[in-house]
Amino acid sequence: xxxxxxxxxxxxxxxxxxxxxxxxxxxxxxxxxxxxxxxxxxxxxxxxxxxxxxxxxxxxxxxxxxxxxxxxxxxxxxxxxxxxxxxxxxxxxxxxxxxxxxxxxxxxxxxxxxxxxxxxxxxxxxxxxxxxxxxxxxxxxxxxxxxxxxxxxxxxxxxxxxxxxxxxxxxxxxxxxxxxxxxxxxxxxxxxxxxxxxxxxxxxxxxxxxxxxxxxxxxxxxxxxxxxxxxxxxxxxxxxxxxxxxxxxxxxxxxxxxxxxxxxxxxxxxxxxxxxxxxxxxxxxxxxxxxxxxxxxxxxxxxxxxxxxxxxxxxxxxxxxxxxxxxxxxxxxxxxxxxxxxxxxxxxxxxxxxxxxxxxxxxxxxxxxxxxxxxxxxx
Numbered sequence: 001x002x003x004x005x006x007x008x009x010x011x012x013x014x015x016x017x018x019x020x021x022x023x024x025x026x027x028x029x030x031x032x033x034x035x036x037x038x039x040x041x042x043x044x045x046x047x048x049x050x051x052x053x054x055x056x057x058x059x060x061x062x063x064x065x066x067x068x069x070x071x072x073x074x075x076x077x078x079x080x081x082x083x084x085x086x087x088x089x090x091x092x093x094x095x096x097x098x099x100x101x102x103x104x105x106x107x108x109x110x111x112x113x114x115x116x117x118x119x120x121x122x123x124x125x126x127x128x129x130x131x132x133x134x135x136x137x138x139x140x141x142x143x144x145x146x147x148x149x150x151x152x153x154x155x156x157x158x159x160x161x162x163x164x165x166x167x168x169x170x171x172x173x174x175x176x177x178x179x180x181x182x183x184x185x186x187x188x189x190x191x192x193x194x195x196x197x198x199x200x201x202x203x204x205x206x207x208x209x210x211x212x213x214x215x216x217x218x219x220x221x222x223x224x225x226x227x228x229x230x231x232x233x234x235x236x237x238x239x240x241x242x243x244x245x246x247x248x249x250x251x252x253x254x255x256x257x258x259x260x261x262x263x264x265x266x267x268x269x270x271x272x273x274x275x276x277x278x279x280x281x282x283x284x285x286x287x288x289x290x291x292x293x294x295x296x297x298x299x300x301x302x303x304x305x306x307x308x309x310x311x312x313x314x315x316x317x318x319x320x321x322x323x324x325x326x327x328x329x330x331x332x333x334x335x336x337x338x339x340x341x342x343x344x345x346x347x348x349x350x351x352x353x354x355x356x357x358x359x360x361x362x363x364x365x366x367x368x369x370x371x372x373x374x375x376x377x378x379x
Contacts, residue, residue, distance in 0.1 A: 001062075002071040002109060004082055008325065012089060012111030014130040015312055022131040023299040023308065024247040026179045026219070029090075030137040031126040032145055033164045033173040037153040041165040042102075042118040050102025050118050057117050060151040061106045066144055067115075071107040076100045081330065084321035090128065092116050113144065120165045121173075123148075132243065134176055134236050142232075161228065170228045176236050177223030178243045183296045184253035186218045187268070194249055198222060203242060217288030217295075217315060222246065254300065269297035270354050277348050282341045283333075287318055291344075302354035310347065317343055 014027050035041065039053055054074070062072055075083060075096070083097040092105050096119040104117040116124040127141040155163035162173035169175075185191040195205045206221045222243060224235050257265045272293035291311050298307035316322060318340045324331050327339055 002069060002107075004071065004073070004078070007071045007107065007111070008085055008089075008322075011313055011316065012128075014112060014128045015316060016130070016309055024181055024250050025132040025243060026181055026312070027128055027130060028132060028134040028137050029126055029128040029175075029177045029179070030134065030141050031124060031175040031177075032141060033121040033162065033169045033175075034123040034125070034145070034148075034152075035155040035163055035165070036122050037155045039122065039155075042099075042120065042122065043165060045102075045118075047101050053122055054102050054104055054117050057123055057152065058104055058106070060148060061115055061117070064144060064147060066113060066140075067106055067108050070109050070113075071105070073105060075103040075105065081321055081324055085325055088316065088319040088321050093119060093124070095119055096124075113140065121169075123152075132178065132240075132247070134178065134240055134243075138176070138232060138236055168226065171230065172227045172232050172235065174227055174232055174235060175223055176239050177221050178239070180220050180222060180243070180246060180250070181218055181292065181295060182220055182246070182250050183218040183292050184257055185250050187265075188253050188257065190249070190253060194246060195220070198242060198246065201242065202226065203239065216285060217292040219288075219292075254296065258300065265300075266302075266354070266356055269293050269300075269302055270356075273297070273348075273351075273354055276344050277351075278345070280341050280345075281337045282318070282344065283337050284319065284340070287340055287344065288315065291315055297354055302356065303351065304355075307351065310351070314344060314347055317347075 036053060036056065039045070040049055042050055042053075045053065058072070061067060078086075080097075083092065086092045086105065087094055087097050089111065091107050091111065091114040093116065096103060096105070096116045099118065102118050105114065106117070107114045112129065113125070113127050115126075125141055125145060127137040127144075129137045129140075157163055161171035162169075164170055164173050182191060182194075185194055198205055202225055204223055204225045206223070207215045207219075222239070224230075224239055227235070272290040276287075276290045276294060291314055294303070295308055295311040297303055298311060317326070320336055323336050323339050323343070326343070327335075331339065
């Protein structure tokens with residue numbers, strides 16, 4: 001099995017997406033919630049019961065071909081910093097990190113699949129891909145789920161579907177989501193209108209780490225809100241169409257800014273680059289704000305190929321737990337700000353200033369629903 005040090009040594013496949021296919025839609029994620037029949041939910045189970053359930057699930061998960069040579073560990077064997085690193089990598093949830101006895105995590109080598117044992121449900125499985133690839137993420141997880149269903153006795157009702165700890169997950173037990181980078185909508189003050197429209201058609205918008213978290217670096221997570229009464233196919237189809245609409249609004253906002261106020265846009269991107277390259281103190285929020293602008297500049301041609309990937313990796317490396325792992329010890333917030341700036345300066349030392357002359361002069365705004373608000377998809 002993979003060691004924790006090996007797990008964090010390499011970025012996940014979804015963190016290294018290249019090219020414009022992930023310029024707006026950074027990642028696609030599918031999550032399934034499953035429970036064992038006639039067993040108490042983790043929140044109600046005694047410690048001994050949780051351990052028994054874990055010992056039932058873990059061998060079956062570890063035996064899957066897709067999880068061969070992956071990372072598998074009981075959370076009681078990980079310290080708080082290691083668990084927080086896994087949260088920052090979106091491999092476990094904040095709720096899972098707060099648990100310990102009778103809980104475990106299993107992750108494949110590519111970090112595209114992760115399974116949480118005894119989080120809110122007995123089994124939370126997720127697949128995550130770079131770019132707009134919801135169907136691929138679902139197909140990968142669906143095949144794993146079907147294999148596990150032959151080994152484990154899932155709690156299932158003919159009318160209600162998969163039985164889950166929270167009623168909002170009844171039915172398919174599926175949450176589909178995408179992480180979007182929307183800096184132009186933020187800069188043009190259209191973001192609230194777009195997000196409110198998304199909320200009105202039954203989808204939910206959250207921050208970087210899901211429910212109850214804020215948006216950092218203009219990153220927004222859009223997902224389905226209900227799972228009962230809909231098939232997996234219809235949920236993915238509805239979400240996919242709305243995400244494409246939001247992505248088109250963002251692309252058009254980027255192009256309009258280039259067409260109507262390129263000097264201001266160029267100034268913002270150049271200032272972000274200069275501050276990132278020379279500052280000696282950064283808190284998370286400020287660092288994410290400037291990296292977001294540089295990522296936008298990379299998409300618009302201000303920086304060479306590979307800069308967007310560099311920005312994505314930086315957003316992971318400068319988070320609090322990753323910084324402390326890098327330093328090899330716990331750090332006060334002030335010291336983290338110093339090391340965060342140090343890492344950014346080091347990573348950007350060979351990146352040349354924005355090449356303004358390389359930015360395309362011709363603007364091609366897509367004509368597919370640029371009017372707001374978002375229109376609901378037709379079923």
